[in-house]
Amino acid sequence: MNLRTDRLLLRPLSVSDLPTVYEYASDPETTKYMFRLPNRNLEETRSFLEHVSAEWQKDEPSFYEFAIIYDSMHIGAVSVYLNEDRTEGEMGWILNKKYLGKGFATEAALAVKSFAAERLKVNKLVAHCDSRNLSSARIMEKIGFSLESKGERQYPDERGLACELEYSCLL
Numbered sequence: 001m002n003l004r005t006d007r008l009l010l011r012p013l014s015v016s017d018l019p020t021v022y023e024y025a026s027d028p029e030t031t032k033y034m035f036r037l038p039n040r041n042l043e044e045t046r047s048f049l050e051h052v053s054a055e056w057q058k059d060e061p062s063f064y065e066f067a068i069i070y071d072s073m074h075i076g077a078v079s080v081y082l083n084e085d086r087t088e089g090e091m092g093w094i095l096n097k098k099y100l101g102k103g104f105a106t107e108a109a110l111a112v113k114s115f116a117a118e119r120l121k122v123n124k125l126v127a128h129c130d131s132r133n134l135s136s137a138r139i140m141e142k143i144g145f146s147l148e149s150k151g152e153r154q155y156p157d158e159r160g161l162a163c164e165l166e167y168s169c170l171l
Helices: 015-025 042-056 104-118 134-142
Strands: 008-012 063-070 073-082 088-095 124-130 146-154 161-170
Touching: 008 042, 008 104, 015 042, 015 073, 015 088, 042 063, 063 104, 073 104, 088 104, 104 134, 124 134, 124 146, 134 161
Parallel strands: 088 124
Antiparallel strands: 008 063, 063 073, 073 088, 124 161, 146 161
16 A cells, blocks of 8 residues: 655555664664664564564554655655554654655655545544654644643653653544
8 A cells, every 4th residue: 555745655664674764763863752762673673564564464454654765765654553443543753864854754744644534534643752852743733733732751761751742633
């Protein structure tokens, strides 16, 4: 299942994307505010991609991880994870730092927001970010999300405790 925008192709993320996913998923600068990253080794990334590939094979996946392709290059990923009754989805995105600041994440997120509304028929989307991740918060606002709450995020490593923002959008 592919989605297209003016500049991007969004296609299922797969094990064949291992080198490019590992490049951004293991980069401490890129993953500074990502809860489950950075990946510490190639095997962590491979395991994640195998899980993603298996999910894409299901008749009704519980989540959708899309590779963001620009000019034939894999530059990042955008996702939506569904709740149990498939009425709500949580969105997320990540880009290789070489491609930041060019509107790619916003463009990809808008496409997945439309996909979630039109194809998956979800009623609500949410997204979370570390309050220091201003670029991610701006993307949420650009795609029509509103700040819903502030809470705490406990990172599972030395990053410790941080303020977490939750944004949402009714569809």
